[in-house]
Amino acid sequence: MAQCPICRRAEAVAAYKPFCSKRCADVDLQRWFTGGYAIPAEEAHDDEKDRGIE
Numbered sequence: 001m002a003q004c005p006i007c008r009r010a011e012a013v014a015a016y017k018p019f020c021s022k023r024c025a026d027v028d029l030q031r032w033f034t035g036g037y038a039i040p041a042e043e044a045h046d047d048e049k050d051r052g053i054e
């Protein structure tokens, strides 16, 4: 079994794979929104162009 990538202690459970709990899953999700990972802003930009918004 893989360890939880957030707390690196508990083993991951199927319900929150690859995390050990909802709390650790939420922590990972927050990293996405706080700039820990690249944000796909370009996609939204392209979508705007497709709709012809000036």
Ligand SMILES: [Zn+2]
Residues within 6 Å of the ligand: 004, 005, 006, 007, 008, 009, 010, 019, 020, 021, 024
């Ligand atoms: Zn965890």
